[in-house]
Amino acid sequence: MEVVVQVVFGLVALFILVAAAMVVSVRNVIHSALWLIACFFGVGALYLLLEAEFLAVVQVLVYVGAVSVLILFAIMLTRQISGEGVRQLTARWPVVLAIAVLLFATVMAPTLINQQWNVPPAPPLGTPEPIAGPAELGRGFVNEFLIQFQVVGVLLTVALIGAIVIAFEERARRRKVLTLAEELELKRLRERATQTETPEPVEAEPVAREVRPASEG
Amino acid sequence: MLNAVPLPAVLTLAAALFCIGLFGALSRRNLIGVLMGVELMLNAVNINLVAFWRYFEPRYITGQTFAIFIIAVAAAEAAVGLAMVIAVYRHYVTVNADEVDQLRG
DSSP: HHHHHHHHHHHHHHHHHHHHHHHOSSSHHHHHHHHHHHHHHHHHHHHTTTTHHHHHIIIIIIIIIHHHHHHHHHHHHOOOOOTTOOOOOOOTTHHHHHHHHOOOOOOOOHHHHHHHOOOOOOOOSSSSOOOHHHHHHHHHTTTTTTTHHHHHHHHHHHHHHHHHHHHHOTTTTTSSSHHHHHHHHHHHHHHHHHHHSSSOOOOOOOHHHHHHHHHHH | OOSSHHHHHHHHHHHHHHHHHHHHHHHHHHHHHHHHHHHHHHHHHHHHHHHHHEEEEEEEESHHHHHHHHHHHHHHHHHHHHHHHHHHHHHHHHTTTTTTTTTTO
């Protein structure tokens, strides 16, 4: 039984670490986001292994369901960056790699392994251990953690409003990129122009609304 | 789980995940890549909290509550951060963190 748990833990740990390494090393940003989803799943599996079932479900719902979709949407909205061949790491990446590896090898791992943790002994096999589950969690949220719960709710609302305000589509004059509809219209106009005369390179600057009367007139 | 896998193993896994996330957050040129690194680091912290809860006081809910609050704050951070990435892209037509340097002295 213990060997099974150890093997499962090893597989999950390997999966998490490989997926995380792919997230930071893959060139294509979309592939990177997909590996991030895999890594979130691995962390969820680890929560299941640690017998925090509710947290595993929350992890899948929030991270895999919401955050990764948000990231994918942001990648799609800031397009022409996901292509292969674009350098994805800064020039200083060897220094950063050295810092990260040294931090792990000289500070974190020795500290964690040499520390006397004084873990209370686990009850013998067969006796059920009292573990706080979703029921206790829900009771805690309406009793002792009520204020914190409300504060997090307010924080989420503020973040939602803030995200909408920050990302709100500005007026065409102040914007430097086109919306999808404007870009499509511009493309159609450009195709019409190539049928009649030699194509002119159209800059990204003019907005479709301003281009239309000039080409139709 | 308690008898099979010692606590330092779980904590070392979380530390490794944290260092990988740190590397991603500091070395990626793409702003979205930076945010993904930050998400990895937040996940590593959550693994730590859940591991401590499971090994030390599984009968209390405090550890899980912390983890849930961190997930909520991380979701808020991701929403605002990605909105800022989109706003930066609209203004500078780039999401390269090194090219957005208007405030540089």
